[in-house]
Amino acid sequence: MSWVTDENAALFTDLYELTMLQAYYREGLDTAVATFDLFVRQMPGRNYLLACGLDTVLHYLETLHFSQEALDYLASLGRFDADFLEYLARFRFTGDVYAIPEGTPVFAGEPLLQVVAPIGQAQLIETFVLNQITFQTGIASKASRVVTAAQGRLVADFGARRMHGADAALKAVRAYYIAGIQATSLVLGGQLYGMPVTGTMAHSYVEAHPTEEDAFRAFAGLYPGTTLLVDTYDTLEGVRKVIALCKEAGDQFQIGAIRLDSGDLATLAREARRMLDEAGLAHIKIFASGSLDEYRIAELLAQGAPIDGFGVGTRMGTISDRPYLDSAYKLSEFEGEGRMKLSLKKANLPGRKQVFRFYDENGYAAYDVIACHDEQLEGGEPLLRCVMRGGQRTEAGQDTLAAARERARQGLARLPERLLMLEEAVPPYPVRISERLQALGEAVRQRLMHQET
Amino acid sequence: MSWVTDENAALFTDLYELTMLQAYYREGLDTAVATFDLFVRQMPGRNYLLACGLDTVLHYLETLHFSQEALDYLASLGRFDADFLEYLARFRFTGDVYAIPEGTPVFAGEPLLQVVAPIGQAQLIETFVLNQITFQTGIASKASRVVTAAQGRLVADFGARRMHGADAALKAVRAYYIAGIQATSLVLGGQLYGMPVTGTMAHSYVEAHPTEEDAFRAFAGLYPGTTLLVDTYDTLEGVRKVIALCKEAGDQFQIGAIRLDSGDLATLAREARRMLDEAGLAHIKIFASGSLDEYRIAELLAQGAPIDGFGVGTRMGTISDRPYLDSAYKLSEFEGEGRMKLSLKKANLPGRKQVFRFYDENGYAAYDVIACHDEQLEGGEPLLRCVMRGGQRTEAGQDTLAAARERARQGLARLPERLLMLEEAVPPYPVRISERLQALGEAVRQRLMHQET
Incomplete structure (x- = not known):
């Protein structure tokens, strides 16, 4: 080794x-x-x-x-x-x-x-x-552009899995910290550089449960205020399930945000926002991920997508442009x-x-x-x-x-x-x-x- | 750290x-x-x-x-x-x-x-x-293309300095070895993976000597059969100096190759080859480096550039395309x-x-x-x-x-x-x-x- x-x-x-x-x-x-x-x-x-x-x-x-x-x-x-x-x-x-x-x-x-x-x-x-x-x-220079493009919204590093080796993923965390990124999903980066660590859930967690609702209920029960990933099967259906669970379980089901990870993020975010707002869940934020970089974030915000935070991975992490x-x-x-x-x-x-x-x-x-x-x-x-x-x-x-x-x-x-x-x-x-x-x-x-x- | x-x-x-x-x-x-x-x-x-x-x-x-x-x-x-x-x-x-x-x-x-x-x-x-x-x-996939493009000529990895962190440069050596690259300049890669290590000289070595000839003489004296970098000041002038030293010092000045690292590599290689051949130095090989990748190597060989080996660094090492x-x-x-x-x-x-x-x-x-x-x-x-x-x-x-x-x-x-x-x-x-x-x-x-x- x-x-x-x-x-x-x-x-x-x-x-x-x-x-x-x-x-x-x-x-x-x-x-x-x-x-x-x-x-x-x-x-x-x-x-x-x-x-x-x-x-x-x-x-x-x-x-x-x-x-x-x-x-x-x-x-x-x-x-x-x-x-x-x-x-x-x-x-x-x-x-x-x-x-x-x-x-x-x-x-x-x-x-x-x-x-x-x-x-x-x-x-x-x-x-x-x-x-x-x-x-x-x-x-650091790439990340600084991403932070600027996000106009003050949360940007979290999700990049470790497709970066060039382990040292790159780790050292990127310190570069990201300097550039103004707010959090990283890489636990070792949190330990070694004091960067706040963050994360949501993976599709596999949803798939390992009999139904999407079961997965949402179990995860939110253990981590009140968590972020639920809603696109495993059908994004807006996932949002509907979140809303139903909030109504049904009330205080027993507190979540902070939903995450969109595929599809037309601008349209889905708008639709999800409308559904959440109509259900009286204006406090639930919308977090987006999937092939993001400064160009895509600028485009989403120019379209008025109601996205509160971004998980940015591969394109920033490999400085792909x-x-x-x-x-x-x-x-x-x-x-x-x-x-x-x-x-x-x-x-x-x-x-x-x-x-x-x-x-x-x-x-x-x-x-x-x-x-x-x-x-x-x-x-x-x-x-x-x-x-x-x-x-x-x-x-x-x-x-x-x-x-x-x-x-x-x-x-x-x-x-x-x-x-x-x-x-x-x-x-x-x-x-x-x-x-x-x-x-x-x-x-x-x-x-x-x-x-x- | x-x-x-x-x-x-x-x-x-x-x-x-x-x-x-x-x-x-x-x-x-x-x-x-x-x-x-x-x-x-x-x-x-x-x-x-x-x-x-x-x-x-x-x-x-x-x-x-x-x-x-x-x-x-x-x-x-x-x-x-x-x-x-x-x-x-x-x-x-x-x-x-x-x-x-x-x-x-x-x-x-x-x-x-x-x-x-x-x-x-x-x-x-x-x-x-x-x-x-x-x-x-x-x-490994990128390197395999580079090896194919070089049509059997030597390809050496020169990439560590601009790759994404230390782990990437190291792990690349094992990937390069599998893909058929013949040697690496990264000493640690040689130690840990048994890859042959190789290298020539830097411009700074030439510049640290009173004249280019002094640098060539000193380096070749210590490392018979070495490769001399000829483009620090003027490439073809550098080639002329190598030829003059070979004639003047004979057996005391044995070199294996010259390295071209800037300018129009195809033209310079052809001219250098002609000069070396005319001086009876057909055994001295021509090694090229500088912004190379599979596309550039294919182009050079399609132009008939008489290049015997390639030092490939940044573009392969960052999988830049x-x-x-x-x-x-x-x-x-x-x-x-x-x-x-x-x-x-x-x-x-x-x-x-x-x-x-x-x-x-x-x-x-x-x-x-x-x-x-x-x-x-x-x-x-x-x-x-x-x-x-x-x-x-x-x-x-x-x-x-x-x-x-x-x-x-x-x-x-x-x-x-x-x-x-x-x-x-x-x-x-x-x-x-x-x-x-x-x-x-x-x-x-x-x-x-x-x-x-």
């Missing part, structure tokens, strides 16, 4: 990170200080991204080590020398990390994370750091000198950086400027903070999930409204490059082109 | 599985035997799926238990009684599992897995079982009686089943028949096997990865050729329902409609 844990996470790395590390070690370069930037190259048809995943990365960096089992496996590959394996046995992450805090709206080109560390260390961590930040940022971000982790400085790739369309900006956010007179974010790390841009809010120094979290690195959620809430409230629409904003949010950083980029490009020709 | 492990996997479940379990327990129904089918409702624009994920599921079932920590958390929710928590403390999976072995090509509607167990047990495991089978089957399967886990029998949902478009077939595959006179798969479990269909190969009995793996449940890989190879070789194309096959592979199963479905539907009206 195989899980990724703190014990084996050091091997959650691409082989070339280790072969390069051994090369640096042999060449005596492994302790030379490098800066790597983690950024998203292009916005994936989103108006903003929500930074997410930092806490997972910091924990990984704090606990990173090679177990004896890991070293034995590496030895078995025949590519690593004994003294390098001894070096790995002592390996710890001792670098500094600068990051934009979780929950902050961010944009293409902005370093979400900047790692300043001996190059061997900064290189080794690439695979894991990209994996977690890419996924968590991607899914944009299943990945074009993220990159690139060397930007080595031994104090700016570095960059020149490859067509994949060039990056050299040097250590800071991102400044500027607000207009009404307090809305107006534009960002990516600058050199030691620039002071008056009136701009610096977004990158030192979250780890010498391998230890700073105070800024001890952010809570609640703080990140509140930061997301406030950050979104300060975005211009066109960015909160589901369609692509015109114009997109402006991200500028400071003059000094542009000049540095030009100088490094010139230097590299001369030296390489 | 938070990982899913054997210790907490019992809480990797939707809350409603536990509330339903408590309800069954209270109603004295928890030990009544139920059958659940796991199947894919609709083919997701694929001509076949490769069954995958069973071994992970069997391990989970063998080790499933509630730790004290899990029980304490559940108690804190205030929804579960003390005697039910004691019941959970003793909870183990004691049921039977029938499954189509990993690596078998499968189709919509066919039960990949059939769980026969006390309903409380069969219900609780739904979330985890669906999560692993849906993802592993989805990604079809990020999820429409999988379901549905009650089909309860206390010996067929059960089904009647919901529009989501109805399922009742009863325990067997799937028979029929071959034509040339040995190619001609059609499948989904039948009742005790039917004998002459000439058909039964696909479902008993892999677990009373919570213990049977011999058929102890399949090796190598056996699954070989099964996939043979299974694909026996599929009609139209199914191996990337476009949707016309006609699709025929899956029929036996007359007896159809009659059972009709009878159960009639019974349910009468009893519910």
Whole structure:
């Protein structure tokens, strides 16, 4: 059996990170200080991204080590020398990390994370750091759109069953929490992240009883105020049975909501609402699920569907319209000198950086400027903070999930409204490059082109 | 920090599985035997799926238990009684599992897995079982297309960095192995599944050296026969440097391949091939990476690009064109009686089943028949096997990865050729329902409609 844990996470790395590390070690370069930037190259048809995943990365960096089992496996590959394996046995992450805090709206080109560390260390961590930040940022950004589309109605995560593996489902819960989702059905997510857990009933429960009424009666008896799933056989027939049971059993049959999970949700919700209201059951809410995402929710609400809450699963959980971000982790400085790739369309900006956010007179974010790390841009809010120094979290690195959620809430409230629409904003949010950083980029490009020709 | 492990996997479940379990327990129904089918409702624009994920599921079932920590958390929710928590403390999976072995090509509607167990047990495991089978089957199916498109050329997995979390990247390695991918860059995948590990070098390694030549010389010196990445600054310039170093250093500079990672791969590959061949370096291979998937590989090979191997990452790793399967886990029998949902478009077939595959006179798969479990269909190969009995793996449940890989190879070789194309096959592979199963479905539907009206 195989899980990724703190014990084996050091091997959650691409082989070339280790072969390069051994090369640096042999060449005596492994302790030379490098800066790597983690950024998203292009916005994936989103108006903003929500930074997410930092806490997972910091924990990984704090606990990173090679177990004896890991070293034995590496030895078995025949590519690593004994003294390098001894070096790995002592390996710890001792670098500094600068990051934009979780929950902050961010944009293409902005370093979400900047790692300043001996190059061997900064290189080794690439695979894991990209994996977690890419996924968590991607899914937090998706969830934020779903929350916005629901216009304040309850949104619950129902996604675990069709997501990409167990870690995705679990880490999504923390991303969802930050993005403003109210509850999850994944119990482990509740335990580990303090997210409220929620759930209704499955069709199988109804089917395992002689009749739908028997199932409703038994479940509501045990869980007063519960939500009953009414579409196992015939949705409106199910609603009628709920109404009959409410009339017949009175206080013995208290339910909070019904759930619709198939069919034309808008029409069924309207009809169910009418039936419940006419029966004097206006307090029973309508909860909908089944192939929902931000587009479908917006459509349902535009149709005036009287739905009070949404269970959102697979499409949000697999980020199905944009299943990945074009993220990159690139060397930007080595031994104090700016570095960059020149490859067509994949060039990056050299040097250590800071991102400044500027607000207009009404307090809305107006534009960002990516600058050199030691620039002071008056009136701009610096977004990158030192979250780890010498391998230890700073105070800024001890952010809570609640703080990140509140930061997301406030950050979104300060975005211009066109960015909160589901369609692509015109114009997109402006991200500028400071003059000094542009000049540095030009100088490094010139230097590299001369030296390489 | 938070990982899913054997210790907490019992809480990797939707809350409603536990509330339903408590309800069954209270109603004295928890030990009544139920059958659940796991199947894919609709083919997701694929001509076949490769069954995958069973071994992970069997391990989970063998080790499933509630730790004290899990029980304490559940108690804190205030929804579960003390005697039910004691019941959970003793909870183990004691049921039977029938499954189509990993690596078998499968189709919509066919039960990949059939769980026969006390309903409380069969219900609780739904979330985890669906999560692993849906993802592993989805990604094995994607990878199988990539392998086919590469027409025998090397395909290596480079995907970990942008996949959905750590478990996805790890479990993908076993799915890739079954699907015929030759190697992975993920070291942990190599350790845990015995998959050959591979890798080249990153742009950062080139950039960390004074010149590209210095980087090439250092890396090839340490790793004779390695692959050099030539596109950091200018691809064809990089190729020229490799050629010059080969001429200058001779035996001191042995490399096996160059890697192209950006630009117009077909044109660059042709030009690089010409340059290498003219320099007498026909033995140096060309390896390509960057936004590859089965469509792009097919296109490159159709253009005659002289590429010897492909590093395939993000698009395969996130199954980007079809990020999820429409999988379901549905009650089909309860206390010996067929059960089904009647919901529009989501109805399922009742009863325990067997799937028979029929071959034509040339040995190619001609059609499948989904039948009742005790039917004998002459000439058909039964696909479902008993892999677990009373919570213990049977011999058929102890399949090796190598056996699954070989099964996939043979299974694909026996599929009609139209199914191996990337476009949707016309006609699709025929899956029929036996007359007896159809009659059972009709009878159960009639019974349910009468009893519910």
